[in-house]
Amino acid sequence: MSDEIILRLDNISKKFGGLVALENVNLEVRAGEICGLIGPNGAGKTTLFNVVCGVYRPAGGTVWFKGESVSGLPVHQIARRGIARTFQVVKPIPRLTVLENVLIAGASHLLAGAWIPFTTRGQRAVREKAMTALIRVGLAAEANLPAGQLNLGYLRRLELARALVMNPSLLLLDEPVAGLGYDAVEDFLTLIRELRREGLTVLLVEHNTGVAEALCDHMLVLDHGKMIAAGEPARVLADQAVIEAYLGKDDFLGPSA
Numbered sequence: 001m002s003d004e005i006i007l008r009l010d011n012i013s014k015k016f017g018g019l020v021a022l023e024n025v026n027l028e029v030r031a032g033e034i035c036g037l038i039g040p041n042g043a044g045k046t047t048l049f050n051v052v053c054g055v056y057r058p059a060g061g062t063v064w065f066k067g068e069s070v071s072g073l074p075v076h077q078i079a080r081r082g083i084a085r086t087f088q089v090v091k092p093i094p095r096l097t098v099l100e101n102v103l104i105a106g107a108s109h110l111l112a113g114a115w116i117p118f119t120t121r122g123q124r125a126v127r128e129k130a131m132t133a134l135i136r137v138g139l140a141a142e143a144n145l146p147a148g149q150l151n152l153g154y155l156r157r158l159e160l161a162r163a164l165v166m167n168p169s170l171l172l173l174d175e176p177v178a179g180l181g182y183d184a185v186e187d188f189l190t191l192i193r194e195l196r197r198e199g200l201t202v203l204l205v206e207h208n209t210g211v212a213e214a215l216c217d218h219m220l221v222l223d224h225g226k227m228i229a230a231g232e233p234a235r236v237l238a239d240q241a242v243i244e245a246y247l248g249k250d251d252f253l254g255p256s257a
């Protein structure tokens with residue numbers, strides 16, 4: 001892990017009408033780390049991802065990526081700078097093949113800035129990139145199957161390939177192992193660790209604190225839109241404010257009970 005701060009959020013706020021979804025959130029992610037974002041339901045985790053990716057413009061504050069402000073840029077421009085994400089609910093186009101689903105992500109990414117895919121050379125380049133992404137996530141053998149035939153574990157890999165085809169340096173993963181069985185979770189965590197070793201920085205939302213602790217170098221906790229703890233996973237998970245946020249104050253009996 002380097003000392004470079006690849007992503008920095010300064011005082012990010014986001015409101016939906018009267019609801020404050022994010023309130024003055026500050027966050028730093030170092031290049032090459034796996035950083036976990038946890039918090040109870042409705043804490044603001046997905047909203048934070050959407051602010052970073054440009055789906056939502058923050059009501060206040062600045063998103064810095066590689067030292068430059070990306071606040072207010074459209075989604076495709078932020079993606080071209082190197083931020084890609086996966087979604088909690090995986091929705092491929094079921095009748096298209098696995099490869100075609102990745103091609104769509106790759107072509108739309110390139111199309112956002114150039115007309116490259118309309119040339120034969122461009123189409124070949126996108127296809128090669130898509131196949132490389134599928135090989136990377138272990139789905140090469142399934143490339144020509146309809147995506148609708150994949151089980152959830154493979155669908156999550158397909159979702160990852162759709163992000164990787166964009167050549168990101170920062171990968172935002174929204175609950176990438178939700179709903180998977182033990183072996184599939186272990187395989188997916190190995191894949192994420194390998195991607196990090198190859199140079200990617202990862203920020204992931206994870207509900208399962210055990211998974212987050214096993215995977216992450218650094219953890220951040222949101223509750224009601226505020227960052228309530230940050231740091232080394234074991235220490236963060238032992239923090240009283242974090243325990244109370246997960247269990248509810250009334251259920252927290254304290255260490256001596």
Ligand SMILES: Nc1ncnc2c1ncn2[C@@H]1O[C@H](COP(=O)(O)OP(=O)(O)OP(=O)(O)O)[C@@H](O)[C@H]1O
Binds near residue numbers: 041
């Ligand atoms: N588009 C929206 N319109 C109105 N309110 C929204 C919208 N998106 C999120 N919210 C609200 O903002 C708050 C934060 O939601 P968000 O989905 O970011 O939380 P989360 O931590 O990702 O939750 P979960 O773990 O359940 O996915 C919640 O109160 C939610 O109801």
